[in-house]
Amino acid sequence: MKAAVLTFPGSNCDDDLLWAVKDIAGADAELVSAKSESLDGFDLVLVPGGFSYGDYLRSGAIAKFAPIMTALKQFADNGGYVLGICNGFQILTEAGLLPGALQWNTSLEFICEPEPLKVVNNQTAFSNQYPEDQAITLPIAHGEGNYYADADTLAEIEANHQVVFRYAKNPNGSLNDIAGLTNKAGNVLGMMPHPERAVEALLGGTDGLGVFESLINATKGAAHAAN
Template sequence: MKFAVLVFPGSNCDIDCYKAVEETIGEPVDYVWHTATDLSAYDCILVPGGFSYGDYLRCGAISRFAPVMNEVAKAAEAGKFILGICNGFQILTEAGLLPGALLRNNSMKFRCHDTSLKVVNNKTPFTTDYSEGEEIIIPIAHGEGNYYCDDETFTRLKQNDQIVFTYSNNPNGSLADIAGICNEQGNVVGMMPHPERAVNSLLGSEDGKRMFTSILNAWRDIHGAASVR
């Protein structure tokens, strides 16, 4: 299974994502620059956190127009796995690959600490190695993580089981404590917390590791290969 880690000017969690793949599941992984126009070689695309283009305008509003995002949209439509983390989540919403928007934290402060999440949907390719309702510890680091959508969209999220993670103690004012969502097909997930920073107990938690094993197992299930469960 081949992973791509996108790199935009201002990305600062690309190395974390690369190392998480390399050290937790040992699959091939490449950095892919934002000007790339072909992602056909990759099975999973990671859109990392950071401050792409300095967060000028809105977070993710400029990255959304990068050439590589046309390829991300094609990959999503083809059913490939897309994971947007923090700024990556913001980029996916700006690109219309996920519904809703990320607003300023209600405290108007940057929040950077461990947080407890509840696994609401463990049926996505990213969460099958978790139990439904399980609480996990994943760190956050964001100033604009306050998820918002209109009532109609929120109703669809609930009806289609698109809410993947919620905060146990809401750190940012996010609607219904939402920490992560998926598209209707389940192959695109965006989340504000950083699973790539929770893959080893030395980091304070290894609860994020199972996101990467889930992705690999989902891909192996599709291709008839042995899982790592």
């Protein structure tokens, strides 16, 4: 299995994500520039947090036009696993790979806090290593993490069991306490909390490791398995 960690100008969690998936979880992974046009040879694409292109217009609004995005859509359409974290989640909704949108937190303030969550669906490629309804704590660090979708979309999301992580104490006003959800096919997940910030006991906890272990498990035996 080989993972690509995308790097947009202004991404700032790309190195953290690479460290988590490669140095801690032990997968084969490398950084791929958003200026690149190919994702050939990768079994998993990770879209990191940060402020892509400064996020001056709207989070992720410019990033969706980056050269890599065409390849990313194709990769997802072909069933490849894509994980977007924080700004990565915002980019995936802007690009239409995930339903809904992320608005300003109801407090209108950036919030950095450890946040209690519940894993409400452990039948996905991103959560299969967590016990059902597992309570975990992951850090959040965002200004625009308030998940919104219209009523019909939301009903469909719930009916399809697309929600994977829910906040225990909703910090930002997200509808249905949604902290992370997949697309309908289940191969693309976006989440506002940062699992890559919770993979080492020294830094306060390892509750995020399960996300990467789940993906490694889901892609086991993939064509480009690490040597």
